[in-house]
Structures are given as structure tokens and as C-alpha cells.
Amino acid sequence: MAENDGTKSDDNEAFVPDFDISRPTIARVYDALLGGKDNFAADREGAAAYVKYVPDAEGCARENRQALVKGVKYLAKQGIDQFLDVGAGLPTMENTHQAAQSVNPDAKVVYVDNDPIVLAHGRALLATDDSTTVVTADLRDPQSILDHEDVKAALDFTRPIGLMIVGLHMHFHDDEQPDEWVRVLLDACPAGSYLFITDFVDTGEPLQKGMEKAGLESLGNGWIRTPERITEHFLGLPLVEPGLDFLARWFPEEPDKEVPAAEELEPFQRILMAGIGYKA
Numbered sequence: 001m002a003e004n005d006g007t008k009s010d011d012n013e014a015f016v017p018d019f020d021i022s023r024p025t026i027a028r029v030y031d032a033l034l035g036g037k038d039n040f041a042a043d044r045e046g047a048a049a050y051v052k053y054v055p056d057a058e059g060c061a062r063e064n065r066q067a068l069v070k071g072v073k074y075l076a077k078q079g080i081d082q083f084l085d086v087g088a089g090l091p092t093m094e095n096t097h098q099a100a101q102s103v104n105p106d107a108k109v110v111y112v113d114n115d116p117i118v119l120a121h122g123r124a125l126l127a128t129d130d131s132t133t134v135v136t137a138d139l140r141d142p143q144s145i146l147d148h149e150d151v152k153a154a155l156d157f158t159r160p161i162g163l164m165i166v167g168l169h170m171h172f173h174d175d176e177q178p179d180e181w182v183r184v185l186l187d188a189c190p191a192g193s194y195l196f197i198t199d200f201v202d203t204g205e206p207l208q209k210g211m212e213k214a215g216l217e218s219l220g221n222g223w224i225r226t227p228e229r230i231t232e233h234f235l236g237l238p239l240v241e242p243g244l245d246f247l248a249r250w251f252p253e254e255p256d257k258e259v260p261a262a263e264e265l266e267p268f269q270r271i272l273m274a275g276i277g278y279k280a
């Protein structure tokens, strides 16, 4: 497969025949919102649709990425040394393996994404890192993730796992029952494992509705959910402190940290919530 050389010029797009670059993908639109270079004109249009409805959409993407790093470091400090990061996205500034290995250099990470561009770019980034694996597989077929040879080789399912479904649920409608796919993965993880989730929230604010509209317009998905419904994603697991909260108020490593009241946050900071469940 020809590789994107990382520039944004449209000439570059001619060199990536294996990807359909005429339509936006979630991974590449998110990359565009994060200021990355692994995206094409259609993806940048998709990102522009987000900015049209949510002027600070880039801030939302950045806060989600910061929450990912906060959650991974928290898990590594709890002794988690193997991570299954489903819906991993394109490599960006600080990735799961870097966050985990900053706490425990021996931590292993398996990245799973159904967009093949993630594998192409992930492989290049991780060529020198044998603790990290990138796999193309689909959350909608969770058993195929568990049965994947590279997943089985990298992770020991008799020891606790950090299962990450970060920034992914919003891309599935409730009718698809995404919780049931996650349940298959969680059932394979032993006691002592954690389930880390972020999702778009619906507390009745217009900007949250704007995020949903933007997603539906650009990608055909991106639904918002009530906090009660997001809590159900944890499949009955108790949540570690501070529970489910807006990303800017969510500091699992410092649950007593003084944080602004939810009403004091910028409206764009009330679009995503995070939480971590513990499997006792």
C-alpha cells in the first residue's frame, strides 16, 4: 500500500489508492480536528461541519485525547500493564502506549481499529516498539478481536486488562446495542480489569445537540446520550472516583482536586464525559 507522506497537499492524495479518500472516515475527521496530517479534503470538510455547529469542536477532540492520557496513566498506576484500546484512532501526540509506558516501561498495548489507515500509520510509528501491536478488527464483531492471533500473542487474558472504549460509543445507535459487543470483551477480561469509556453526553444543552447534528451530517453517526444511559455502558461495574463526569472535571488520579462547577465550564466542555469501571 502506498503511504501518505504526511503532507496535506491534494497531490498527496493521488498516492493513496487503497483508501477511499472521497468520503470522510471517523479516524481521519478526528485526526483533522486534532490538527493531524493524516487526513484528506473530504475529512477536512467533515471536520468543518463539526466546527460549523460546535466552534470549539477541536477543543472537544483535544480534551478527549487528554482524558485518554489521564485515564491510561491512572490505570498504569493501579498496576495495569496490558491495554486493549478499541477504536484507537490514528497516532497523535501522546498515545496509549506512550502514556502507559511513561508509568511502566514494560506495559503492553494492543490498538484495534476498523479503519485500515490506522494500521498503516500505526505500523510505521511502532516499528521499533515490540510492546505495542496494531490490529485491524471491528468492535461489532468482538469475538474476532479476541480470536485475533496478534491479540492472543500480545495479551494474557488470565491477568487484568485495561479495556478502553474511548470516543467510540457515540458512533453507534442504541438500536445496534453496542453494550453487548463490549460485554463480550469484558467477559474475556479477568477480575482486576478496568473498563475505560468516554462518550458524548446529553444534558439538554443546545451545543450537545449541535455535536450530534454535526456528526450525523458529516459521518452519518455521532449520537448523544443521557448520563444515565452512558452509565449503562459500564455493564454494572462500579465506577472509580470521581465517577462519570465532564472531561474537564475528571481527574481519576486526583479525585480530590478542586475542579470548576459544571456550570462554570465552557459549553464545549460539557459535550463529553468519562468514567472508569472496575471489575472486582
Ligand SMILES: C[S@@+](CC[C@H](N)C(=O)[O-])C[C@H]1O[C@@H](n2cnc3c(N)ncnc32)[C@H](O)[C@@H]1O
Residues within 6 Å of the ligand: 026, 027, 030, 064, 065, 068, 086, 087, 088, 089, 090, 112, 113, 114, 115, 118, 137, 138, 139, 140, 165, 166, 167, 168, 171
Ligand atoms: C473518535 S475516534 C477516537 C480515537 C481514540 N480512541 C480517542 O479517543 O482519542 C474513534 C475511532 O474508532 C474507530 N472505529 C469506528 N468504528 C469502529 C468499529 N466498529 N470497530 C473498531 N474501531 C472503530 C474509528 O476508525 C476511529 O479511529
